[in-house]
Structures are given as structure tokens and as C-alpha cells.
Amino acid sequence: xxxxxxxxxxxxxxxxxxxxxxxxxxxxxxxxxxxxxxxxxxxxxxxxxxxxxxxxxxxxxxxxxxxxxxxxxxxxxxxxxxxxxxxxxxxxxxxxxxxxxxxxxxxxxxxxxxxxxxxxxxxxxxxxxxxxxxxxxxxxxxxxxxxxxxxxxxxxxxxxxxxxxxxxxxxxxxxxxxxxxxxxxxxxxxxxxxxxxxxxxxxxxxxxxxxxxxxxxxxxxxxxxxxxxxxxxxxxxxxxxxxxxxxxxxxxxxxxxxxxxxxxxxxxxxxxxxxxxxxxxxxx
Amino acid sequence: xxxxxxxxxxxxxxxxxxxxxxxxxxxxxxxxxxxxxxxxxxxxxxxxxxxxxxxxxxxxxxxxxxxxxxxxxxxxxxxxxxxxxxxxxxxxxxxxxxxxxxxxxxxxxxxxxxxxxxxxxxxxxxxxxxxxxxxxxxxxxxxxxxxxxxxxxxxxxxxxxxxxxxxxxxxxxxxxxxxxxxxxxxxxxxxxxxxxxxxxxxxxxxxxxxxxxxxxxxxxxxxxxxxxxxxxxxxxxxxxxxxxxxxxxxxxxxxxxxxxxxxxxxxxxxxxxxxxxxxxxxxxxxxxxxxxxxxxxxxxxxxxxxxxxxxxxxxxxxxxxxxxxxxxxxxxxxxxxxxxxxxxxxxxxxxxxxxxxxxxxxxxxxxxxxxxxxxxxxxxxxxxxxxxxxxxxxxx
Amino acid sequence: xxxxxxxxxxxxxxxxxxxxxxxxxxxxxxxxxxxxxxxxxxxxxxxxxxxxxxxxxxxxxxxxxxxxxxxxxxxxxxxxxxxxxxxxxxxxxxxxxxxxxxxxxxxxxxxxxxxxxxxxxxxxxxxxxxxxxxxxxxxxxxxxxxxxxxxxxxxxxxxxxxxxxxxxxxxxxxxxxxxxxxxxxxxxxxxxxxxxxxxxxxxxxxxxxxxxxxxxxxxxxxxxxxxxxxxxxxxxxxxxxxxxxxxxxxxxxxxxxxxxxxxxxxxxxxxxxxxxxxxxxxxxxxxxxxxxx
Numbered sequence: 001x002x003x004x005x006x007x008x009x010x011x012x013x014x015x016x017x018x019x020x021x022x023x024x025x026x027x028x029x030x031x032x033x034x035x036x037x038x039x040x041x042x043x044x045x046x047x048x049x050x051x052x053x054x055x056x057x058x059x060x061x062x063x064x065x066x067x068x069x070x071x072x073x074x075x076x077x078x079x080x081x082x083x084x085x086x087x088x089x090x091x092x093x094x095x096x097x098x099x100x101x102x103x104x105x106x107x108x109x110x111x112x113x114x115x116x117x118x119x120x121x122x123x124x125x126x127x128x129x130x131x132x133x134x135x136x137x138x139x140x141x142x143x144x145x146x147x148x149x150x151x152x153x154x155x156x157x158x159x160x161x162x163x164x165x166x167x168x169x170x171x172x173x174x175x176x177x178x179x180x181x182x183x184x185x186x187x188x189x190x191x192x193x194x195x196x197x198x199x200x201x202x203x204x205x206x207x208x209x210x211x212x213x214x215x216x217x218x219x220x221x222x223x224x225x226x227x228x229x230x231x232x233x234x235x236x237x238x239x240x241x242x243x244x245x246x247x248x249x250x251x252x253x254x255x256x257x258x259x260x261x262x263x264x265x266x267x268x269x270x271x272x273x274x275x276x277x278x279x280x281x282x283x284x
Numbered sequence: 285x286x287x288x289x290x291x292x293x294x295x296x297x298x299x300x301x302x303x304x305x306x307x308x309x310x311x312x313x314x315x316x317x318x319x320x321x322x323x324x325x326x327x328x329x330x331x332x333x334x335x336x337x338x339x340x341x342x343x344x345x346x347x348x349x350x351x352x353x354x355x356x357x358x359x360x361x362x363x364x365x366x367x368x369x370x371x372x373x374x375x376x377x378x379x380x381x382x383x384x385x386x387x388x389x390x391x392x393x394x395x396x397x398x399x400x401x402x403x404x405x406x407x408x409x410x411x412x413x414x415x416x417x418x419x420x421x422x423x424x425x426x427x428x429x430x431x432x433x434x435x436x437x438x439x440x441x442x443x444x445x446x447x448x449x450x451x452x453x454x455x456x457x458x459x460x461x462x463x464x465x466x467x468x469x470x471x472x473x474x475x476x477x478x479x480x481x482x483x484x485x486x487x488x489x490x491x492x493x494x495x496x497x498x499x500x501x502x503x504x505x506x507x508x509x510x511x512x513x514x515x516x517x518x519x520x521x522x523x524x525x526x527x528x529x530x531x532x533x534x535x536x537x538x539x540x541x542x543x544x545x546x547x548x549x550x551x552x553x554x555x556x557x558x559x560x561x562x563x564x565x566x567x568x569x570x571x572x573x574x575x576x577x578x579x580x581x582x583x584x585x586x587x588x589x590x591x592x593x594x595x596x597x598x599x600x601x602x603x604x605x606x607x608x609x610x611x612x613x614x615x616x617x618x619x620x621x622x623x624x625x626x627x628x629x630x631x632x633x634x635x636x637x638x639x640x641x642x643x644x645x646x647x648x649x650x651x652x653x654x655x656x657x658x659x660x661x662x663x664x665x666x667x668x669x670x671x672x673x674x675x676x677x678x679x680x
Numbered sequence: 681x682x683x684x685x686x687x688x689x690x691x692x693x694x695x696x697x698x699x700x701x702x703x704x705x706x707x708x709x710x711x712x713x714x715x716x717x718x719x720x721x722x723x724x725x726x727x728x729x730x731x732x733x734x735x736x737x738x739x740x741x742x743x744x745x746x747x748x749x750x751x752x753x754x755x756x757x758x759x760x761x762x763x764x765x766x767x768x769x770x771x772x773x774x775x776x777x778x779x780x781x782x783x784x785x786x787x788x789x790x791x792x793x794x795x796x797x798x799x800x801x802x803x804x805x806x807x808x809x810x811x812x813x814x815x816x817x818x819x820x821x822x823x824x825x826x827x828x829x830x831x832x833x834x835x836x837x838x839x840x841x842x843x844x845x846x847x848x849x850x851x852x853x854x855x856x857x858x859x860x861x862x863x864x865x866x867x868x869x870x871x872x873x874x875x876x877x878x879x880x881x882x883x884x885x886x887x888x889x890x891x892x893x894x895x896x897x898x899x900x901x902x903x904x905x906x907x908x909x910x911x912x913x914x915x916x917x918x919x920x921x922x923x924x925x926x927x928x929x930x931x932x933x934x935x936x937x938x939x940x941x942x943x944x945x946x947x948x949x950x951x952x953x954x955x956x957x958x959x960x961x962x963x964x965x966x967x968x969x970x971x972x973x
Contacts, residue, residue: 004878009766009778012759012849016781019846023796024784030799075696078689090693092954097700098907099950101745103924104943107935108703111710111718118706118719158699178371181338184358185365186385186452196384200375211787219789222909226931236791243795243914250799257792264789 030254043255050238050256057235058263060149061217064156065164068213069206071157072164076205077198079165080172091169094162102159106226109155113145113227120145147229155223156213163212171205172198207271215264235260289314289455289488290335295344297330297512304330305341306512312490312505314455317482319491321499322509323535328492329368331509332458335490337361349455364449365458369465370441372433378444379429382419385452386412419447422481439470446481456488463498475502496536500524508532529642533575534651540616541652544574544641552641555612559590559634563641573642575652578606578619580638589631595624608654615654704947711940718937728941735938741926742942748837748912748922749905752844757898759845760852765886767853768860779857785847786854794914797843798835801915805833835917843915844905851904852897859893860886 034040079090097105112118120142123129129140145151175198183193221236230237235256242253290312297305305327312318320328333339334346337358346353353361364385372381389404407415420426423443428436433444442462449457459478463471479502482489493499499506500520508515508523508531516528527533530541544554546566551558554574566572586592593611607618609630624630706718711729715722732738767775767782785793812830819826867889871881887894909924916925927939 005769006766008762009764009770012763012766013778015759015846015849016778019797019800019842020781020784023793023800026799026803027792027796071696074689075693078693081689093697094700095903096950096954097704098903100704100943100947101909101924101927102907103909103927104707104939105703107927107931107939108707108718108943110935111706112703114719116719121719158703161696161700176371178367178369179373181358182365182367182371182373182448183384184338185336185363186448187359187388187390188384189357189359192388196387197373201373215787215789219791221791222928225928239791239795243798250795253795254799257789257795261789261792 027254027258030251031258032255033251035249035251043252044259046252047255047259053233053235053238054260054263056149056232057218057260060153060234061156061214064153064160064217065210065214067153067157068161068164069210072161072209073168073206076165076169076172079169080175087173091166094165098162103222103226106155106159106223109151109158110146110226113151113154115142115144115146117146119143146227147231149228149232151227152224152232152234155227156217156220159223160213160216163216164209167208167212168202168205171202175201207268210271211268214267218264219260287314288312289316289349290490291347292331292334292341293345293347295331295334295341295346297327297334297339298342304512305334308344308512308514310507310514310517312456312488315486315488317479317489317491317502317504319493319499319503319506320509321493321496321506321535322515323494326509327512328494328509329460332365332460332490332492335456336363336365336458362454363456363458364452364454365460366442366445366449366462368460368462370445372441372444372448374434376433377429378420378425378431378433378436379416381433381444382416382447382451383412384448386415415451416447419451422450422484423447424477438466439474442466442474446478450481450485450487454487456490457482459489459491461492461494463493463495471498478502500536508535510535526640527575527642529645530573530575530647530649530651531645533573533640533642534647538578538617538619539652540576540578540654542574542576542614543649544572546570546572546641550636552639555591555614557590559639560636561639561641562636563639566641566643571644573644573648573652575640575642576616576634576638577640578617579604580634581616581618581620582633582635583607583618583620583622583624584631584633586629586631589633592629592631595626595628595630598624598626617654704943707940708944708947710937711944713937713940716937718940728937729945731936732938732941735936737921738923738926738938738942741921741923742946744837744920745906745922745924748841748844749902751841752848752905753898753902755841755845756848756852756901757894760849760897760901761856761890761894763849764853764856764860764890765882768857779853782850782853786850790908790910791914793847794843794911797839797846797911798914801835801839805835808833834919835915836919837916840912840916840920840922843911844908847908847911848901848904851900852894855897855900856890856893859890863889 031043032039032041034042079087082090110117114120123143124141129142132138132140179197179201180193183197184190188196218234219236219239221234221240224230224232224234224237228234239253239257239260241247242249242256288311292308292310295305295308296303308327308331310331320331322328330339334341337353337356337360340354348356348361348363373384376384386407389406391402392405393400393402395401416429417426420429423446425440425443425447428440428444433441436444442465445462446457462478463474466474475498478489478491491499491502500523503520505517506520506523507517510531516523516532518526523532524536527536527539533539533541542554544552546563547553547558547569549564549566550561552561552563552572552574553559583589591611593609593616595607596610596615597608599606601619604619604621605623607620607624609616609618609632618632710718710721712724712726713722714725714727767778770778808830809832812832815830817828819828863886867885868881871885872878876884909922909928912922913925913928916922921929923942927935930936930939
């Protein structure tokens with residue numbers, strides 16, 4: 001009877017084979033073949049040219065992830081301590097921007113960060129440029145913010161912060177209160193309880209938050225195009241160009257995508273190990 | 285030998301006008317094994333949490349060694365707790381769970397330049413190791429240090445929780461239904477174990493349970509609670525033999541509770557018949573509750589007994605028969621080794637020390653009739669019955 | 681001191697929310713701007729709303745976005761629910777293996793999901809189109825001659841829909857799964873024991889139990905669909921475009937303030953739906969509270 005019910009999953013298993021597994025196999029096949037589908041490794045050996053793009057992508061994504069963690073963890077922690085009514089409103093407020101497509105929101109940042117945009121107007125209005133010009137003898141009329149790497153990082157943080165907050169928040173919320181009481185009972189003050197109980201137990205949430213921010217950040221092309229002005233090419237841009245852009249070469253694009261995912265998987269694996277290692281270090 | 289260690293004085297606890305503890309007065313001696321016993325929602329866990337420092341009473345005071353500790357947070361109290369579902373840290377192994385309390389730097393006051401100053405003191409690795417191993421030995425868990433707590437059985441988790449609480453050398457150990465999640469056999473073993481640990485460590489145990497057998501078997505002192513009030517405090521023998529009111533009589537063991545009138549010192553009238561008893565000090569003709577334990581009734585020939593009744597049901601219990609007997613429409617439970625078939629007429633005889641007389645209370649008339657007797661009578665009759673002991677569910 | 685910390689934490693939260701909502705607020709404000717600047721206020725006007733309703737490409741893209749999101753959510757919710765029930769009746773090892781595959785679209789970078797599906801569609805369509813071009817049949821039925829040809833296929837709405845369904849189903853399974861795990865395994869047996877048919881047990885026992893999970897799964901799926909750009913971009917081809925693709929296309933030239941107007945409208949609709957939902961829920965709660973007294 002139970003087995004009969006498990007047949008319900010059969011159509012979906014077929015669907016997954018067709019639209020999840022087969023496409024990935026295609027990527028692997030493309031990555032190891034030439035345009036004439038001859039086996040080759042040249043897609044990988046020629047990748048040295050793109051080292052700087054790899055480096056930049058991982059660097060910017062890492063910075064964005066760290067910033068998200070630094071903002072997201074305290075927010076999650078504070079939210080989990082509030083009452084249920086407050087929590088509901090806060091959760092909705094965090095999810096709500098996602099219903100406005102992320103390109104729309106990113107586009108709005110363009111207007112804010114422009115040379116004659118709102119932020120620069122604000123700085124001008126409060127006399128910041130006059131102050132700086134007076135102090136240093138410069139003749140600043142605006143800060144260059146758009147089309148910088150900083151703007152790209154800002155766009156990543158802005159778009160992916162909810163993905164950091166929500167998993168951490170739900171893990172902290174589900175922590176067994178009696179564990180915190182037990183730690184207090186054994187003599188731990190609140191700082192010690194946080195360090196030795198709450199934080200280690202919230203690591204799974206941190207880990208999934210980090211993944212959910214880092215992966216889209218490292219592979220983005222829309223954010224870097226809109227806020228970086230296309231001047232700072234990232235991995236996403238590179239891949240996109242191989243498929244839909246001018247430098248049409250899906251074989252190279254597949255290879256780059258494959259390498260990118262492999263690096264991400266290795267990073268996550270190391271982090272997982274590191275997370276467990278730390279636990280063990282506490283244990284010993 | 286015993287000196288007072290903890291005192292609750294006029295403690296009241298209420299949430300939004302809902303009174304959970306109603307003027308509790310209680311003192312607990314050093315090295316005592318004291319049990320808070322009562323049905324779900326009676327306030328026993330709340331009392332324990334007040335002593336542990338997780339709750340602060342709405343009114344009244346808590347004293348520890350003569351010092352008022354109402355506002356002392358849990359981590360500064362010389363009291364440790366074994367939690368209901370153990371609350372073991374899932375990210376730490378057995379060794380680290382037990383060592384948790386020892387690794388916390390403690391503030392210690394030292395004399396410096398004639399002034400008292402406080403500094404943080406950490407135990408050495410060696411000392412932590414020694415104390416953890418010593419504790420694991422006490423709870424018979426040697427060799428389990430590296431195990432993950434989630435890989436342990438319920439009984440083993442229980443032992444880890446006890447070791448973790450005891451390793452700090454508290455003056456008092458609080459145990460909140462610690463055996464509730466264990467099966468019958470293990471429960472019995474752990475009861476003996478806990479008693480042994482308490483004797484070996486020479487500290488005070490405050491134990492919360494809704495299981496009266498457990499309370500009687502383990503305690504020096506039993507505190508019976510109901511509806512936020514203490515109903516009776518006494519030794520297990522006192523509580524069983526001299527219950528103060530119908531609630532205590534019914535909650536502890538099986539009891540037939542009857543309406544009676546005290547005709548004179550040593551004479552009580554039930555069903556218009558006079559019975560000799562040992563109780564004194566009641567007003568002439570005072571209405572009273574009379575408790576007769578099922579095992580104190582002797583069955584005799586119908587003609588020669590003090591009362592005559594008809595057997596309505598018999599259940600074989602192994603050691604004895606549970607026999608339900610109808611006396612003038614009131615059904616008694618009698619436990620006897622003599623088999624009397626249903627429908628037979630019998631007589632009964634009760635010795636004077638088998639009759640216990642109590643003053644009337646709010647509980648009079650509520651308990652003690654076996655007309656719809658069944659094993660699960662109480663559970664079925666009480667819609668609020670929570671099988672898991674999940675009571676006192678008030679979170680501050 | 682405790683109070684201070686509370687004020688501090690509230691202030692911190694307020695700042696983060698300001699960060700999250702400032703761009704949206706600006707869009708709303710500047711959708712009413714008379715000028716075409718996004719930074720200089722030139723007076724109130726509704727001209728961008730008027731322009732918006734006459735802009736067929738933007739309105740068309742909004743329609744496409746909503747249609748693909750709704751259809752994908754609908755299909756993914758139904759399919760995901762059945763799949764979840766099936767998966768959670770399997771033995772643990774097989775289930776975990778399948779769940780690992782199920783998780784791939786969620787953890788994989790969108791761009792990889794997008795290009796891999798793009799490769800698949802292009803390759804399959806390549807084969808198909810060759811076949812269709814080479815094989816034509818004529819069928820002679822009772823004197824009438826039918827000429828049968830196979831259509832040429834290309835990326836479009838259909839492929840985009842398949843892609844959306846593919847990345848939505850995992851979210852549905854993820855939110856239905858825990859509810860199934862919490863469910864007492866004997867419930868279904870009890871229903872069957874009491875005479876329910878197999879399907880009856882599914883609709884009368886399982887479905888009500890996991891309903892909250894289904895609803896939240898559908899909500900997440902819809903959110904992901906509406907928020908998606910990358911996967912649509914790689915699977916939609918050139919014939920259709922979603923709102924996000926429209927904006928991305930504009931970014932190379934200049935983005936029209938009509939975008940502010942449509943964003944504002946969408947945001948207001950979402951807010952209204954949310955408010956409606958909250959009012960209904962609090963009313964239901966109040967009614968339930970009254971019933972218990």
C-alpha cells in the first residue's frame with residue numbers, strides 16, 4: 001500500500017531525469033567537446049585567460065557574502081527574540097521586496113547611485129563636498145559610485161540579504177529553549193550561552209544562508225551589467241556571452257560554468273568540513 | 285543534623301490574573317530528598333523553576349542559605365537542574381556535555397591590596413578531565429565519553445543529564461520529571477540509582493513527579509500539591525497513612541472515602557454503624573471524611589462482620605484480587621487474597637488502625653467511590669489529563 | 681540597560697528595512713514625476729502611467745510574466761504535492777537519493793540551470809527540426825489527400841514554462857515534505873481501516889494535513905517565478921519576454937520611467953493582496969477565539 005503510493009513520484013522522477021539530469025549531462029558533454037563534437041580538453045586548457053575574471057567574481061561574491069552575514073546574523077538573532085506578532089510582520093517585510101522583480105529593484109539603485117543621482121544630491125545638500133573641497137583643496141562635485149565594483153557588491157547585498165536572514169532566523173527560532181536554560185543553569189552568562197550554544201547550533205542556518213548568497217552572487221551577470229556598467233566583467237557575463245552574446249561558443253561557456261560550479265562545490269565542502277572541524281575542536 | 289537550605293515564603297505566581305501558585309510556604313533541608321508531587325497543572329514545575337531561577341515569583345520571597353535570591357539569575361545560583369527532556373547539547377559529545385559547566389570561567393573574589401576584587405578563574409584541563417571522568421563513573425557511563433548524545437538511549441541520556449548537572453557540585457539538584465520518558469523497567473532501576481547518587485554526593489535533591497509510587501519510594505519528604513496549593517507535607521509514611529484530606533487520600537494509593545460522623549474520641553459512625561478508630565480531637569458529632577485503604581479490610585462470613593455487602597466485580601491482580609463490594613449503594617474497593625465470586629454476600633471487619641478520619645475539605649465528596657472503577661478511571665474522567673507530563677506550560 | 685539594548689536593536693532593524701525599501705519607495709515617488717529623470721523632481725504627473733498603458737511591449741511582458749508564473753505555480757504545486765507524497769512513502773535511502781537530485785535546481789546557480797536547459801532545448805529541437813524538414817507524409821483517405829507536416833520548434837513560451845516548472849517543483853516538495861514527515865503514519869491506515877478508498881484517504885486525510893505546506897510551497901514557487909530573470913532569459917528565446925527581460929534589454933539604451941509606473945502598480949497589488957490576506961486571517965483568528973469561550 002505504501003509502495004503503491006510511492007508510484008505517485010514516478011512522473012516527477014521522469015521529469016527530473018529529463019529536465020534536471022539530462023541538461024547537466026549536456027553541459028558536461030559540451031564542455032569536453034569542440035564545435036564539431038570532437039572530444040577535447042582545450043575548453044579547459046585555454047581558461048587561463050580568464051583567471052582575473054574568476055578572481056574578481058569570487059572576490060566580490062565573498063565580500064558581499066560577508067557583508068550579508070554581518071548584517072543578516074544580528075537581524076535574525078534580534079528577530080527571533082521578538083514576539084510572534086512582530087516576527088510575522090518582519091518576515092513579511094523581508095520577503096515583500098522579492099515580489100518586485102530583482103531587476104526592477106536593481107534598476108532603482110542605478111538612479112540612486114548615478115553621478116547626478118539622489119545620493120550625490122543628498123551629499124551636496126548637506127554640504128559634504130564643500131567640506132571635503134575646503135579641507136583638501138579638491139573640486140569634487142560628486143562621488144563616482146555607479147559603474148564601480150562597490151556598486152556591484154551593494155547590488156548583491158541588497159538583492160540577496162533576505163536569503164541570508166531567513167534561514168538563520170528560522171534555525172535560531174527553532175532552537176530548543178530548554179538548551180539555553182540548561183546552559184544558564186550550568187553557570188553560563190548570556191554572552192557565553194551565545195558563543196557556546198546559540199552560535200554553534202545556528203551554524204546550519206549560516207551555512208545555507210552563505211550558500212544562498214554566494215552562489216547567485218558569484219554567477220550574476222545582470223547586477224554587474226546594470227550597476228557595474230559592464231566595465232568589470234564577471235563570470236556570469238562571460239558565460240552569458242558564450243551563449244547569447246557576441247562571442248558565441250557554448251562549449252567554452254559550458255566549461256566555464258562547470259569549473260565555476262566545481263569551485264563553488266569545493267568551497268562549500270571545505271566550509272562544511274571546517275564547520276564540523278570547529279565543533280570537534282570544541283569537543284576536544 | 286539537617287539545616288534549612290531553601291525557603292519559599294508566601295510565593296505567589298500568576299499570569300494575567302491566572303494564579304498558578306497560591307501562597308506557597310516551604311522549606312527544604314540540606315541533604316534532603318524532597319519530592320513535589322501532584323497532577324498536571326498543580327504548580328510543581330513552576331515551583332521548581334522558581335527555585336532554579338528561571339521564573340521570579342509575582343509575590344513572596346525565595347531564600348537560599350538565608351539570603352534572598354529572588355533576582356539572582358540562574359547562572360549565579362548554586363543549584364543545577366536535570367531538565368524534563370534532558371536538554372542535552374546536540375552539538376557536543378558526552379564528555380563535552382558534562383564538561384560544559386566546568387569550562388565556564390567563574391568570577392572569584394580575591395583579596396588584593398586589602399580590597400576585595402573579582403577575577404575570572406578557569407579550571408585547568410587536567411582538573412576538568414578528572415572531574416568529568418569522576419562524574420561519568422558515578423553515573424556508570426565510563427567509556428561513553430566520545431559518543432554523540434543523539435546516539436544514546438533514553439536511560440543513557442538521562443545519566444548524562446544527571447552527570448552534567450552534578451559536575452558543578454551544586455548544593456541542590458533539581459529534577460523535573462526526569463524519568464518520565466523512560467519505560468517501566470528502566471524507571472525502577474533509575475529510581476534506585478538516583479537514590480544512591482543522592483546519598484553518595486550528599487546533596488539536596490528536589491524532585492518533581494506526578495507518579496505517586498515514585499514519590500513514596502524515593503523521598504525523605506513528599507509535598508503534595510494541587511491547584512497551586514500545598515495540600516500536605518510529610519514523610520511518605522505520613523502521607524500514605526495520615527492523608528490530610530480527600531485529595532491526598534485519593535491521589536496517593538487507592539482509597540475508599542466515605543462520609544462519616546465523629547461520635548466521640550475513637551468512635552466514628554459510617555452507614556449508621558459505629559466503628560472503633562484511633563482518631564481523636566474532633567468536635568462532638570463533627571461530619572468527617574473517612575479513609576479506608578483497600579488492603580485494610582478483612583473479609584469474613586456475612587453474619588459475623590461489621591458490615592454486610594454484595595460483591596459486584598472481581599479482577600485478578602496476581603498478588604491479590606481487586607474486589608468491588610456494594611455496601612448500601614456505595615462501592616468499595618477491597619484488595620484481598622481470598623477469592624469471592626461476583627454476586628456472593630460477604631461481611632467485613634476493619635481494625636481500628638485501618639480507619640483514618642479527616643476533616644471535611646473542598647475535596648469532600650469528589651473522590652473515593654469505586655462505582656465506575658476501572659484502571660484508567662482517572663485519566664478518562666479528566667479531560668485535562670496530559671499523558672506526557674507536559675504541564676505547567678506557562679512560558680514567561 | 682536592557683531597554684537601551686532593545687531600542688538599539690529596533691533601530692538597527694529599522695535601518696535595514698530602510699535599506700531594503702528605499703529603492704522601492706523611490707520608484708513609487710518617481711513614477712509620478714513629470715520629467716523623465718529618476719533623480720530630479722519636476723512636478724506631479726500621471727504621464728508615465730498613460731504611456732505605460734499604451735506601451736504594448738511592456739504590457740505584453742507583464743502579461744507574459746504573470747501568465748508563466750501562474751501556470752508554473754499551478755502545475756508545480758500539483759505535481760510537487762503528488763511527488764512529495766510519493767517520495768515520502770519510499771524507503772529512506774531511495775528517497776534521500778531522489779531528494780538530492782531534487783535539490784540540484786535550488787542550489788545550482790541560476791545561470792547554470794538556465795544554460796543547461798537552453799542547451800537541452802536547442803539540441804532536441806535541432807534534431808526534431810531536421811526530422812520535421814525531411815519527413816512529410818501524404819495520406820490518401822477516401823480520395824482526399826492530406827498533407828501532414830511536422831511543425832518546426834523553437835525556444836519560446838513553452839520552453840520557458842517548462843523551465844519555471846522545473847525550478848518551482850523543488851520548492852513545493854521542500855515545504856510539503858516536512859508536513860508529511862510530521863504526519864502520523866497510521867492516519868492513512870486508520871482511514872483505510874474505516875473504509876476509505878485509496879484515493880479517498882489521500883483527499884480526506886493526507887491533503888488536509890499537508891495543506892499549509894502546499895499553500896506555502898505555492899507561494900514560494902510564485903515568488904521565485906516572479907523574481908526570476910536569469911532562467912527565463914536563457915530559455916525564452918527571442919519571441920517572448922518577461923518584464924525583467926524587457927528591463928534588461930532597455931538597460932543597454934535608456935530605461936523608461938514607465939518601468940517605475942509598472943513597478944509601483946505591481947507593488948501596490950502585492951500590498952493589497954497581503955493586506956486582504958492579513959485582515960481575513962485576523963478575522964478568522966478572532967472568530968476562532970470567540971468560539972473557544
